[in-house]
Amino acid sequence: MDFELRTIPGCPNSGPALKLFREALAAEGKDAEPLAVREVTSETEAKELRFHGSPSFIAEGRDLFPAESAPALSCRLYRTGNGLAGLPSPESLRGALHGLDSHE
Template sequence: MDIRLLYLDGCPHVSVVEVRLKSALAIVGRGEETIQHVLVETPEDAERLGFIGSPTVLVDGTDPFATGDEHSALACRMFSTPDGRAGSPTVEQLAQVLSGDVPASG
């Protein structure tokens, strides 16, 4: 599994997403997986990488939280969670995506 964490320098949510990703990987029995960090610095990088805001999680090249209406942007990103909008998906949302159970969006 290829897991990439795309982010802007100084994004306050990157560390939260990383901790939650590691927890989710442990839950689904894939704790040995490596999370690749990718710094996005230019609009061209954002376009090329499918980056729609910081942080963006790509699993095997796909953003499971994208709805399809977004455009590439050097901006902060918010996610829909059971508790409302947040700067990171929940551990449970990430675990669902990583296990292949439920495709997430938003």
């Protein structure tokens, strides 16, 4: 299975998101080696990728946190138990990864 972290240039959450993604993949017993990092640099690219902000966690080309908003070259917020944050909680990311098993 292919995994990708999509970010924008200068995103302050890029490093923490990569660490979080690797840890969540390991905790779910998924191979983190095919984890790619892609920097989205234009609005055109954001629209083509259906990119809903940085960071975005992708598995097999699908956003693990589907969004209703229009694609945009921007920061992204996630709902957590403590309100909005620049990263999903470790539990919600693991839950999204765990849900992939039912689609394989």
